[in-house]
Amino acid sequence: xxxxxxxxxxxxxEVHDVRKSYVTNLVSTPVLHGINFSMLRGDFVAIMGQSGxxxxxxxxxxxxxxxxxxxxxxxxxxxxxxxxxxxLAVLRNQTIGxxxxxxNLLKRMTIQDNVALPLxxxxxxxxxxxxxxxxxxxxxxxxxxxxxxxxxxxxxxxxRVAIARALVADPPLILADEPTxxxxxxxxxxxxxxxxxxxxxxxxxxxxxxxxxxxxxxASRLIRLKDGLILFDGPAAEGxxxxxxxxxxxxx
Amino acid sequence: MKFAHVFAEAFRAxxxxxxxxxxxxxxxxxxxxxxVLMLAIGDGIKKFIDKQLAVLGSNLVLVQSDTxxxxxxxxxxxxxxxxxxxxxxxxxxxxxxxxxxxxxxxxSQIAYGNANxxxxxxxxxxxxxxxRNLRMGKGIPLSEVDIASASRVAVLGKKLAEELFYKxxxxxxxIRIDNQSFQVIGVLDNEGQSFDTGxxxxxxxxxxxxxxxxxxxxxxxxxxxxxxxxxxSAEQVNDMVxxxxxxxxxxxxxxxxxxxxxxxxxxxxxxxxxxAIGKGLAFALGFIGAVxxxxxxxxxxxxxxxxxxxxxxxxxxxxxxxAMPSDVLWQFLIEAVAICVVSGVIGIAxxxxxxxAVNATGTFELTVGMRAILIATLFSGFVGVxxxxxxxxxxxxxxxxxxxRYE
Numbered sequence: 001x002x003x004x005x006x007x008x009x010x011x012x013x014e015v016h017d018v019r020k021s022y023v024t025n026l027v028s029t030p031v032l033h034g035i036n037f038s039m040l041r042g043d044f045v046a047i048m049g050q051s052g053x054x055x056x057x058x059x060x061x062x063x064x065x066x067x068x069x070x071x072x073x074x075x076x077x078x079x080x081x082x083x084x085x086x087x088l089a090v091l092r093n094q095t096i097g098x099x100x101x102x103x104n105l106l107k108r109m110t111i112q113d114n115v116a117l118p119l120x121x122x123x124x125x126x127x128x129x130x131x132x133x134x135x136x137x138x139x140x141x142x143x144x145x146x147x148x149x150x151x152x153x154x155x156x157x158x159x160r161v162a163i164a165r166a167l168v169a170d171p172p173l174i175l176a177d178e179p180t181x182x183x184x185x186x187x188x189x190x191x192x193x194x195x196x197x198x199x200x201x202x203x204x205x206x207x208x209x210x211x212x213x214x215x216x217x218x219a220s221r222l223i224r225l226k227d228g229l230i231l232f233d234g235p236a237a238e239g240x241x242x243x244x245x246x247x248x249x250x251x252x
Numbered sequence: 253m254k255f256a257h258v259f260a261e262a263f264r265a266x267x268x269x270x271x272x273x274x275x276x277x278x279x280x281x282x283x284x285x286x287x288v289l290m291l292a293i294g295d296g297i298k299k300f301i302d303k304q305l306a307v308l309g310s311n312l313v314l315v316q317s318d319t320x321x322x323x324x325x326x327x328x329x330x331x332x333x334x335x336x337x338x339x340x341x342x343x344x345x346x347x348x349x350x351x352x353x354x355x356x357x358x359x360s361q362i363a364y365g366n367a368n369x370x371x372x373x374x375x376x377x378x379x380x381x382x383x384r385n386l387r388m389g390k391g392i393p394l395s396e397v398d399i400a401s402a403s404r405v406a407v408l409g410k411k412l413a414e415e416l417f418y419k420x421x422x423x424x425x426x427i428r429i430d431n432q433s434f435q436v437i438g439v440l441d442n443e444g445q446s447f448d449t450g451x452x453x454x455x456x457x458x459x460x461x462x463x464x465x466x467x468x469x470x471x472x473x474x475x476x477x478x479x480x481x482x483x484x485s486a487e488q489v490n491d492m493v494x495x496x497x498x499x500x501x502x503x504x505x506x507x508x509x510x511x512x513x514x515x516x517x518x519x520x521x522x523x524x525x526x527x528a529i530g531k532g533l534a535f536a537l538g539f540i541g542a543v544x545x546x547x548x549x550x551x552x553x554x555x556x557x558x559x560x561x562x563x564x565x566x567x568x569x570x571x572x573x574x575a576m577p578s579d580v581l582w583q584f585l586i587e588a589v590a591i592c593v594v595s596g597v598i599g600i601a602x603x604x605x606x607x608x609a610v611n612a613t614g615t616f617e618l619t620v621g622m623r624a625i626l627i628a629t630l631f632s633g634f635v636g637v638x639x640x641x642x643x644x645x646x647x648x649x650x651x652x653x654x655x656x657r658y659e
Contacts, residue, residue, distance in 0.1 A: 065572060065652045086576045093574025100656070104569045108268050120257050121574040165573065 011074075012172060012205050013062070014038040018071035020057050031057045033228040034071070041172065042203040044196070046216035046236060048243075049225035056177075058225065059209045063096055063175045064088045076172050093121050097166025101178035103158040105150040111137065111161050112146035118169045136164040140194065156187035163194060167204075174198070174206045180215055192218045213240050258582055262590040265559070276555045277595040279548020280635060284599025284628045285606070286541030290534045291624035292607055296617055297530030301523045311350070311483040312383065313493055314448065314517040315343070315500070334504065334513045336474040337460065342499055343481050344379065348492040350484040353380035354476035356463045357448070362456060363428040364416040371412055372449050373429060373456045375463025383482035384446070391423045391438030394459055402461040407438040411453030432466050434458065448478070489520055545631065548595070549639035556588050556643035560650075567647055568655025581648035588640020589633055596632030600625055 020032040032054045039045055049055035060066035061073060064080055067088075073080040076095050083091065097118075098104075105114045112133050119129035137143050140160040142153075150158055159179060166174050176195065180188035196218050198204040210216050222239035224232040232239045266273045317334040340354035356375035361368055380386065381393045389410055398405050406427065413422045413436075422436045446452045464470055483492040493516050500514050560567070567580055575583075600620065607618035 060653050063572070065656070086578065089571060089574055089576040089579075092572060098572050104565075104572075104656075106566055106569060108264055117570070118573045121570075121576070121579060126257060169574075 009040040009042050012039050012041045012043070012076060014072075014074040015062075016072040016074075018058075018061060018068040018073060020054075020061065020066075020069050031228055032061075032068070035225075035228075035230060037223060037230065037233055039205065039207070041205050042199070043221060044199040044206045044208070044219045045221045045223060046208045046210060046219035047223045047225065048209075048211060048213075048216050048239075049231075050211070052227075053225040054228040055209060055225050059175065059177055059207075062207060063098065064092045089121075093118055093169065095171050095173060097163075097169070097171045097174045099159070099162050099166050099174065099176040099179045101181035103150070103155070103162050103182070105158055105161055105165075107150060109150075110146065111142070111148050111150065111153070114150065114161060115165045115168050118165060122169055133164070133168055136168045137161070139167075140164045154187075155183050156190060159183065159187075159191050160194065163191070163198075167198070172205055174204055175209075176206060177209045178211070179208070180210070180212070188215065213243060216240060255586075258586045259590065261583060262587040265587050266591060266594070272555065273591065276551050277548075277591060277598065279544050279551050280592050280595035280632055281548075281599040281602060283541045283543075283545035283548050283635075284596045284632050285603040286537050286544060287631060288600055288603035288620055288624045288628045289606060289618070290537035290541060291627065292603065292618040292620050293537065294530055294534040295619060295621060295624075297533075298527060299617060299619075301526045311486050311489050312519050313481050313483070313489065313496070314519070315339075315479040315481060315496060316515045316517060317478070318513055318515040335476050335479055335500075336472070337476055338474060339500060339503060340377075340476060340479045342503065343479060343496055346492070346495045346499060348483055348488045348495050350482040351379045351383040352479055352481040353377050353383060354460055354479050355380070355448070356460055356468045356470065356477050358463075358468045360430045360456070360467060361428075362412065362416065364425065367416045369412060369415055369454075371409075371454050371456050373458060373463065373467060374449060375458050375460035375468060377460055380457070380480065383480060385442070386452075387441040389439045389441035390421070391436070393438055394457060398459040399461050402465055403459060404432070404434045404462060404466070405437045405459065406434040407440060407457040408436055409440050409451070409453040409455040410443065411451065412456065413439045429456065429458070430467055434462075448480070486520075489518065493518060545635050549592075549635045552588055552591055552636070553639040553643060556584060556640055557646070559587075560584060560643050560647040563647075564650065564655045564658040567650050568652050568658065571650075571652035572656060577648040580650075581644045584644035584647045585637065585640050588644065589636030592632040592636030592640075593629065596629050599632070600628055 015035050015037050018032055018035045019030065021028045021030040023029075035058060047055060047058065057066070061068050064075065067081055067083070071081070075091070078091065080088070080091065106117070112130055115133035115136055116126075116129035119132060120126070124132070134143065134146055137146055140163055142157060142160055142164065145153060145157065145161075150161070153161065174195070179195070180191055183191060192215060195206055195208070199206050206219075208216070208219055216222055216236060217240055219236045222232065222234065222236040223230060224239060224243075232242065315335065335354070337354045340352050343349055344352040353376050358373050359370060360373045362371050376394070377399055378394050378396060386393070391407070394405065394407060397403070406429065408416070408422060416422065416427065417425065422439055425436050426433050427436060428434070440452065440455070442452045444452055446455070449455045458467070460476070464473070481492065481496065483489040496516055497512065501512065504513055506512065570580065604620050607620050610616055610618050
């Protein structure tokens with residue numbers, strides 16, 4: 001998935017006035033108050049925000065795991081808001097690769113079968129799916145681990161497997177939710193180096209949800225959320241600088 | 253492609269918790285084994301009856317004396333002997349009749365040396381050997397000459413011969429029946445239960461003429477206790493019964509509005525009764541089977557619901573990476589069906605083992621047929637679908653966001 005250099009990168013996703021409220025016991029609690037942004041193919045966006053900022057809700061909507069209460073979400077030239085559960089599943093399968101904080105590999109299944117699973121759901125034959133899974137594992141440096149079980153691998157290795165699984169169906173978007181939250185500093189750096197390499201060398205579009213400024217620094221663009229609204233949207237370096245100033249002011 | 257994968261996953265899930273799976277399967281195993289045994293018993297009884305009829309003569313009816321209904325005092329059935337050897341002869345010459353033998357019968361003490369036994373002694377004619385499939389193990393059967401001359405000869409049942417003579421040759425030996433001497437001329441080869449004599453191995457057959465003069469007092473010199481008649485073919489049994497009734501009413505001069513002084517017992521009817529008993533037993537087993545299948549099915553539903561809850565996160569992960577609700581539904585449904593079908597196979601194996609154990613005792617033969625196996629397998633699959641559907645549907649309705657949040 002290399003961005004063609006001959007023309008300007010096209011829009012991968014577009015969020016227009018997305019609102020989300022949760023209704024419990026007839027009381028409606030608004031979480032997102034109208035989010036607007038768009039993302040180009042090949043971009044690397046970090047989304048930051050404190051708990052309660054609506055970060056997780058936005059991530060679920062971007063990941064097509066949930067639908068907005070109102071507003072429009074276009075992903076890869078398709079309008080998501082009106083899709084059925086089954087259509088959303090197909091869209092996730094073809095368009096988004098998920099990387100989770102807790103790796104979320106399936107137990108009792110080999111590494112190879114874990115990576116092959118998105119292809120199985122896409123209807124690819126077992127043999128072909130396993131072959132492509134092995135190739136993808138080799139690309140993340142785990143070519144020899146295909147027949148192991150997830151619990152036989154270290155956290156960093158498991159997260160690499162998860163990245164291989166996210167990449168195996170060649171989706172336009174990788175959605176990484178706190179991918180380094182369960183890893184030590186050194187392993188975190190390795191995982192972030194892998195994601196950065198995918199973005200730079202293969203033009204892979206990535207959305208990274210994190211609360212750590214060090215991790216957000218790997219992205220090129222930063223979106224900060226507060227109370228269900230976008231607080232900052234711009235170059236990552238600028239946004240992080242602004243955050244440092246804010247926190248030092250708070251200390252004073 | 254997808255299905256092969258779903259099956260592989262179902263078996264992996266079953267093996268993940270072997271004890272729990274095994275306990276869950278128990279109800280279905282018992283249920284299926286009961287159903288298979290029910291069918292085997294049904295078939296077994298039918299075979300048993302067919303075999304009995306084949307051993308002891310098929311298409312037989314028994315003509316018994318009956319109390320005359322127009323006589324003031326009613327007597328016990330068979331206590332009045334209205335039938336005669338002439339009736340037997342006339343029956344024998346009917347077109348639909350293959351053979352007919354007059355019978356007299358009593359219990360007597362049989363003695364040889366120090367050995368003795370109480371056995372049923374039957375006075376009869378050579379016809380009886382033919383129509384009741386009696387085969388000679390040793391010696392010769394009764395002959396017309398023996399009847400005509402009222403010879404003091406006897407043919408012994410196999411077991412009785414062994415009891416009296418151990419390993420010695422009984423042929424030519426003299427036994428005492430109610431203190432009268434009889435010479436043994438033959439030993440039967442037949443085994444099994446007969447409809448009128450009980451154990452055929454214990455019987456003593458003597459010429460009917462000899463029985464009348466030496467052993468059994470009869471009201472008239474030609475009276476007989478009953479007549480056994482055989483139809484020429486299975487299709488002719490009912491015709492034969494009608495022919496015999498017509499003949500005897502005529503011979504006994506019974507007026508049109510009077511009741512018969514005899515009774516024709518059709519052994520085909522007995523066989524039907526036997527089958528009815530078999531059916532009753534099979535029905536009871538079928539009921540037990542049905543109850544344990546329902547209870548087992550509920551157990552499976554319960555365990556599948558637990559499994560869905562336990563694997564909520566797994567469901568979330570699968571949905572996130574592209575499993576459609578229908579994929580999740582199939583996964584859990586196939587898992588429930590796989591549990592049931594594996595239980596069914598074990599249940600069939602168990603019933604085969606039990607059938608083999610019953611067969612080893614030699615009294616009754618149970619065969620687990622393809623039909624039973626097919627029915628059991630379909631049944632277990634159906635239980636899986638029926639009780640697995642609700643948990644599977646519940647799994648498929650889960651929201652991926654909630655599942656991924658589930659710890």
